[in-house]
Amino acid sequence: MDAGTFKSILVKAGAMVTILRPSTSESFSVIMAGPGTIKDETLMAEARQNDEMGVFSVLDFEGQLFTEPFIGDRITDADGTTFSIEQIKKAYGLQRALYGWKCRIRG
16 A cells, blocks of 8 residues: 555545634645544553544645644534644555654544
């Protein structure tokens, strides 16, 4: 699997969301795959009730205002629900190539 295949999985399982960096007020749209797409027990080990997991592709951040998600970034879904990124874990593929990020989010 390569980064393009990883992104195609997320596109099929995900939805368009807006990611906002509060410190700069910059935002753009990305695909975020929801819980159950790629499970990560270590990321969810510190989860509280109502925490969820979102997965992003590195390809969606290429050429954007910022090149990776940060803790504290805000995610708004199509329903207008806003989440905060609480924890981030990089997702690597073959030869340790960065494919994206798994994030624990809190609404």
